[in-house]
Amino acid sequence: xxxxxxxxxxxxxxxxxxxxxxxxxxxxxxxxxxxxxxxxxxxxxxxxxxxxxxxxxxxxxxxxxxxxxxxxxxxxxxxxxxxxxxxxxxxxxxxxxxxxxxxxxxxxxxxxxxxxxxxxxxxxxxxxxxxxxxxxxxxxxxxxxxxxxxxxxxxxxxxxxxxxxxxxxxxxxxxxxxxxxxxxxxxxxxxxxxxxxxxxx
Amino acid sequence: xxxxxxxxxxxxxxxxxxxxxxxxxxxxxxxxxxxxxxxxxxxxxxxxxxxxxxxxxxxxxxxxxxxxxxxxxxxxxxxxxxxxxxxxxxxxxxxxxxxxxxxxxxxxxxxxxxxxxxxxxxxxxxxxxxxxxxxxxxxxxxxxxxxxxxxxxxxxxxxxxxxxxxxxxxxxxxxxxxxxxxxxxxxxxxxxxxxxxxxxxxxxxxxxxxxxxxxxxxxxxxxxxxxxxxxxxxxxxxxxxxxxxxxxxxxxxxxxxxxxxxxxxxxxxxxxxxxxxxxxxxxxxxxxxxxxxxxxxxxxxxxxxxxxxxxxxxxxxxxxxxxxxxxxxxxxxxxxxxxxxxxxxxxxxxxxxxxxxxxxxxxxxxxxx
Numbered sequence: 001x002x003x004x005x006x007x008x009x010x011x012x013x014x015x016x017x018x019x020x021x022x023x024x025x026x027x028x029x030x031x032x033x034x035x036x037x038x039x040x041x042x043x044x045x046x047x048x049x050x051x052x053x054x055x056x057x058x059x060x061x062x063x064x065x066x067x068x069x070x071x072x073x074x075x076x077x078x079x080x081x082x083x084x085x086x087x088x089x090x091x092x093x094x095x096x097x098x099x100x101x102x103x104x105x106x107x108x109x110x111x112x113x114x115x116x117x118x119x120x121x122x123x124x125x126x127x128x129x130x131x132x133x134x135x136x137x138x139x140x141x142x143x144x145x146x147x148x149x150x151x152x153x154x155x156x157x158x159x160x161x162x163x164x165x166x167x168x169x170x171x172x173x174x175x176x177x178x179x180x181x182x183x184x185x186x187x188x189x190x191x192x193x194x195x196x197x198x199x200x201x
Numbered sequence: 202x203x204x205x206x207x208x209x210x211x212x213x214x215x216x217x218x219x220x221x222x223x224x225x226x227x228x229x230x231x232x233x234x235x236x237x238x239x240x241x242x243x244x245x246x247x248x249x250x251x252x253x254x255x256x257x258x259x260x261x262x263x264x265x266x267x268x269x270x271x272x273x274x275x276x277x278x279x280x281x282x283x284x285x286x287x288x289x290x291x292x293x294x295x296x297x298x299x300x301x302x303x304x305x306x307x308x309x310x311x312x313x314x315x316x317x318x319x320x321x322x323x324x325x326x327x328x329x330x331x332x333x334x335x336x337x338x339x340x341x342x343x344x345x346x347x348x349x350x351x352x353x354x355x356x357x358x359x360x361x362x363x364x365x366x367x368x369x370x371x372x373x374x375x376x377x378x379x380x381x382x383x384x385x386x387x388x389x390x391x392x393x394x395x396x397x398x399x400x401x402x403x404x405x406x407x408x409x410x411x412x413x414x415x416x417x418x419x420x421x422x423x424x425x426x427x428x429x430x431x432x433x434x435x436x437x438x439x440x441x442x443x444x445x446x447x448x449x450x451x452x453x454x455x456x457x458x459x460x461x462x463x464x465x466x467x468x469x470x471x472x473x474x475x476x477x478x479x480x481x482x483x484x485x486x487x488x489x490x491x492x493x494x495x496x497x498x499x500x501x502x503x504x505x506x507x508x509x510x511x512x513x514x515x516x517x518x519x520x521x522x523x524x525x526x527x528x529x530x531x532x533x534x535x536x537x538x539x540x541x542x543x544x545x546x547x548x549x550x551x552x553x554x555x556x557x558x559x560x561x562x563x564x565x566x567x568x569x570x
Contacts, residue, residue: 043256114249
């Protein structure tokens with residue numbers, strides 16, 4: 001296995017790093033498209049499926065279908081179109097098989113509508129996915145320690161503590177933590193918006 | 202920067218929507234709250250846009266917080282094979298890209314393995330199903346064989362035509378037949394018959410069971426080679442102990458006991474000179490009216506089965522000793538009275554009392570004809 005250089009700047013270094021590693025051009029292009037589309041695909045799938053592990057599975061299965069369907073002339077936009085179609089089938093198939101609790105999902109019709117909305121937000125502001133991710137990283141770094149820890153507890157799978165434990169430890173109610181989480185997300189979202197506006201300016 | 206984040210939050214359309222959307226993403230909405238959110242999202246485009254933005258941001262946070270690793274993996278395939286007797290060596294290299302999360306260990310390979318995950322799962326299901334069917338089939342077969350083994354009758358010593366019902370006398374006008382199946386082995390007695398007792402006695406008597414009985418007139422006898430239920434013969438062995446039971450009826454008003462002689466015999470020769478040996482014999486004393494049960498024990502000697510003939514042709518003086526061990530035994534039942542009464546027999550049975558001695562060994566010697 002070869003470690004790839006330039007891990008800090010994924011978009012810039014990925015193609016050249018993969019090429020240096022000996023991956024074929026076809027694989028390099030596909031990987032770039034997949035990584036670029038992954039966050040919006042995740043958002044799309046999250047509108048259907050609440051279960052995080054199931055979303056991961058659907059992402060992987062979608063990727064495998066895309067590999068089989070891919071064509072040499074595809075642009076990123078072509079890739080995205082097929083990707084969302086495949087993801088929809090995977091999500092609906094998962095829902096049919098698993099029938100999640102009703103309070104954890106919307107009806108398939110509204111879920112599909114919202115998923116499309118989530119997918120449409122990509123590129124709507126003229127930002128690329130990688131620009132958004134960079135901005136988010138910067139904003140995360142700028143978060144005060146306690147809020148940063150809250151985000152890590154909620155989103156980092158390597159974090160051993162969960163929100164219930166954290167609430168106990170801090171002697172706070174779980175709903176108070178969720179409220180804080182909501183505010184932190186809003187603050188981060190605003191920060192990202194601001195970062196992207198600054199870049200454009 | 203920190204001040205910008207903490208001091209200038211941009212508010213969502215309203216607090217309730219923010220709470221509902223984030224509650225949904227965190228999975229802590231009640232059903233009523235989920236319904237309220239769905240209702241708002243159905244009716245308001247602005248709310249939909251807020252939700253879409255929030256979901257996307259939530260997904261981006263997940264992407265950022267979960268380490269994603271992209272690796273180039275070099276695969277080497279070294280193959281050695283023998284084709285048409287000639288050794289052949291092949292070396293092939295390929296690169297694959299692996300994308301995944303090093304924490305969860307969940308990786309995706311590009312190009313993927315030839316077998317797609319879903320196909321692999323399907324194949325595993327099929328193999329699993331086939332194995333399950335195979336196991337179920339084997340279990341069913343084992344159960345069936347066990348049941349089959351359980352219903353196979355054990356090999357026992359049994360009399361044939363023990364109730365004398367094998368000859369059908371319904372169309373026989375006098376209700377009597379000289380044919381008495383399985384009871385005339387080696388020798389034919391003219392003084393025994395199969396008899397439909399109720400008709401024959403015009404209602405004075407009835408059979409102990411069924412319609413027919415064996416009628417043994419004075420000097421009449423029945424003989425049957427003793428066979429196990431699998432058809433193999435019972436052979437004479439030291440210490441063998443046989444028990445015979447049955448039901449007997451003495452015709453008329455007989456006031457004295459009538460003996461019924463029962464023997465275990467070995468028929469060594471039939472022609473030109475009859476010679477029989479009698480390793481065991483017993484007598485049932487019959488008396489009284491109606492059907493009476495009798496039971497006789499026929500033990501064979503435990504020390505030696507070398508004996509002189511019991512029955513020979515009149516005038517034959519050959520009394521040569523013979524070891525009857527391993528010879529086929531037959532059962533003889535005699536009415537040795539020279540005068541009436543007639544004896545009727547029904548429902549005979551036989552059993553081995555001392556089973557350890559009743560071993561079936563080598564092929565029996567046939568009597569010389």
